[in-house]
Amino acid sequence: MSQGEAGATCLVVDDSRVVRKAARRILEKHGFSVREAENGQEALAACREALPDSVLLDWNMPVMDGLQFLQAARREFGPDRPVVVFCTTEGAMDRIVTALESGAQEYVMKPFDEEILRDKFVQAGLLQQDDAA
Amino acid sequence: MSPDGFAFIAGLVKSRSGLVLTPDKQYMLDTRLGPILKKEGLASLDALALKLREPRAVALAEAVTEALTTNESSFFRDGKPFEHLKRVLPQLAAARPPGSTLRVWSAACSTGQEAYSIAMLAQELGAELAGRKLEIYGTDISHEVLARAREGYYTQFEVQRGLPARLMVKYFQQEAGRWRVNPALRAMARFEHLNLLAEFRHLGRFDVIFCRNVLIYFDSPTKTRVLHALADRLAPDGVLYLGGAETVLGLTDQLVALPAERGAYEHRRPVAKAG
Numbered sequence: 001m002s003q004g005e006a007g008a009t010c011l012v013v014d015d016s017r018v019v020r021k022a023a024r025r026i027l028e029k030h031g032f033s034v035r036e037a038e039n040g041q042e043a044l045a046a047c048r049e050a051l052p053d054s055v056l057l058d059w060n061m062p063v064m065d066g067l068q069f070l071q072a073a074r075r076e077f078g079p080d081r082p083v084v085v086f087c088t089t090e091g092a093m094d095r096i097v098t099a100l101e102s103g104a105q106e107y108v109m110k111p112f113d114e115e116i117l118r119d120k121f122v123q124a125g126l127l128q129q130d131d132a133a
Numbered sequence: 134m135s136p137d138g139f140a141f142i143a144g145l146v147k148s149r150s151g152l153v154l155t156p157d158k159q160y161m162l163d164t165r166l167g168p169i170l171k172k173e174g175l176a177s178l179d180a181l182a183l184k185l186r187e188p189r190a191v192a193l194a195e196a197v198t199e200a201l202t203t204n205e206s207s208f209f210r211d212g213k214p215f216e217h218l219k220r221v222l223p224q225l226a227a228a229r230p231p232g233s234t235l236r237v238w239s240a241a242c243s244t245g246q247e248a249y250s251i252a253m254l255a256q257e258l259g260a261e262l263a264g265r266k267l268e269i270y271g272t273d274i275s276h277e278v279l280a281r282a283r284e285g286y287y288t289q290f291e292v293q294r295g296l297p298a299r300l301m302v303k304y305f306q307q308e309a310g311r312w313r314v315n316p317a318l319r320a321m322a323r324f325e326h327l328n329l330l331a332e333f334r335h336l337g338r339f340d341v342i343f344c345r346n347v348l349i350y351f352d353s354p355t356k357t358r359v360l361h362a363l364a365d366r367l368a369p370d371g372v373l374y375l376g377g378a379e380t381v382l383g384l385t386d387q388l389v390a391l392p393a394e395r396g397a398y399e400h401r402r403p404v405a406k407a408g
Contacts (some may be wrong), residue, residue, distance in 0.1 A: 091289060093307045100298060107298035109289050116293045119207065123297040129212040 008126065009033045009050075011082070013043040013066065014058040019110075023056055023087070026114050030127055040064030044072055052082050054126050056117075057104070059088035059095075067102060074103040083124050087112060134162070138182035142197065145185060149198045150274055151330045151359075152350040165200045169193075199275040202350075206246040207294035210345070214374040217394050218341065219254055221372055225340050226265040228370060234266045236337065238366070240329060240344040242271030245282030245322070246295070247343055249314050252321040253304050270336065272327035282324045285314035329359050333366065340368045345396070346376035353384065360385045364400065373398040 010032040012023045024034045035052065037043040041064040043055065055073070059066040070084055085106040086099050096107050106124040108116060121127040142162060143154040154161065162178055173193070175181050185194055209215050225235055239248040248271040255267040273279050292301060292312040305312045327333060329347065342363055348356045364387040367373055373388060375381070375396050381388045391397040 093302060096298060097302050100302065104298075107301075109293060112293075113290075115207075116290070119293065119295050120298075122212070123295075 007033060008054070009035070009052040010054045010056060010126075011035050011037060011043060011046055011052040012056045013037045013040065013061070013069065014056075014087070015039060015061040016058075019058070019087075023117070026117050027056070029114075030118065030121070040066060040069030040072070043069050044076075047073060047077065047082065051077060054083040054085065054121075054124070056085050056087050056108075059086060059090045059099075067099065070099070070102050070104060079103055083126055085120055085124055085126075087117075134159070134178040134182070138179040141182045142178070142185065145194055146198050146201050149194065150202050150328065150350075151352075151355045152198075152202050153352050154201070161201060166197060169196055169200060195276075199277055202274055206243045207291075208246045208296035209250045210247065210295055211377060211396070213394075214343070214345070214396055215250060215254055217391075217397050218251070218372075218374075219258065221341070222255065222258055222267075223261040223263075225370065226262040229265055229340075231264060234268050235262070235341070236339045237267060237269045237341040238336070238339040238343065239269060239271040240327075240342060240363070241347040242273050242278075242282055242324065243275075244278045244287075244291075245271060245285060245314075245324065246287075246291075247271075247345075248282065248322045248324070249285070249304075249318055250295075251341075251343070252314075252318045253300055255321070256304070256318070257300075267321060269322040270339070271322055271324040272329075272336075273324075274326070274328050276326060279324045279326060282322075283319075285319050286311045287313075329362075330355070333362065336366060338368050338371075339366055340371045342367055342371065342373045345374055346379070348379045349376060357384045361387060364388050367400065369400055371399070 008031065010027050012020050012034055014020045015038050020036045027034050035046055037046050039061040057066045057069065066086060066088065084104045085108060086104050087108040087110060089110045091109040099107055106120045108120050118127065122129055139156065139159060146152050146154055166178060166181065170181060175184065184190055229235065237251050239251065242248050248269045251269050255262060271282055288311060292305060304315050304318050306315055344363055348359065351359065360381055363373060375398060377396055381398055387401060388398045389401045391399055
């Protein structure tokens with residue numbers, strides 16, 4: 001099993017409680033300490049309170065969407081932290097390019113499973129490659 | 134299914150592919166041969182075994198072998214060999230005369246993820262290859278996976294396995310919900326049918342060979358035979374990559390592991406005489 005750095009933190013931002021719960025289960029299994037937010041505005045507040053190592057970010061949410069959050073977070077916290085992994089039903093090429101150009105490190109198209117989330121976190125440098133793989 | 138039926142199918146698959154099916158692998162027959170039973174209108178695996186005994190059942194035998202030897206794959210699988218390859222390719226390029234082509238073989242290439250990962254890696258290296266071209270040769274025992282590899286289409290699930298988003302948007306095109314490797318990358322790779330138990334000297338020499346997670350399915354004599362044949366195809370300064378659970382130890386002394394590089398092997402060098 002690949003493991004995150006000891007005590008690595010992830011903020012899961014999604015307006016669906018079901019998705020947050022599924023993501024939390026996978027991330028905790030890989031050693032992350034997880035917090036949750038329901039939209040971009042809550043996520044920004046959570047980042048100001050304590051900046052997480054990573055953010056798993058939905059795109060379409062009420063109040064403030066994922067892209068608005070990303071842009072605000074990059075202005076406020078810089079390009080490298082937190083590492084942002086989009087996780088959204090938006091699967092069109094131009095959307096993915098927009099997200100990457102706006103400073104997201106990785107992009108997951110829903111639906112996702114544990115393997116995909118793990119792979120993407122490895123690519124974003126948040127998890128070590130499974131040594132036994 | 135009956136022990137007889139299992140033994141017959143296992144024997145058939147071993148003779149055609151080298152894959153060793155021990156009785157604890159019965160579940161593989163259950164899960165993988167279901168679609169064939171349905172297509173052939175057969176009620177059970179025993180009925181399939183019976184039909185396979187008919188002399189005309191060659192196509193069916195091939196379909197059964199393919200179904201049991203196909204493995205799921207992901208891009209840049211296991212990571213480490215590709216990190217190593219990234220350092221090795223520029224060295225190999227520098228060691229070759231200008232205008233030459235580096236040849237890479239993805240043996241047991243399945244649906245092409247490994248071959249296209251190598252192609253992307255070479256593209257990313259760009260000028261570091263000093264103008265040397267890269268030719269990737271993918272082979273597999275399954276015609277079905279080869280057709281898919283040639284087309285270069287991947288589902289949304291497949292394209293997310295192991296592939297960084299940055300490389301996905303750079304090297305893939307989106308076509309009606311699927312993702313397709315771009316023409317430049319497809320032009321770097323050729324996919325041909327090959328059984329690793331058959332003669333393959335006609336393929337020529339390779340600078341790099343990937344043969345990962347194939348040997349684990351063979352018995353020891355077959356492993357040795359295939360390793361010798363692979364070593365014979367590997368350039369004197371070339372690199373062979375095996376799967377993480379595979380080794381050459383006790384199988385051949387023609388190849389040795391590269392120090393501190395798990396899964397990477399090279400020709401044994403002549404031992405320098407002690408001065």
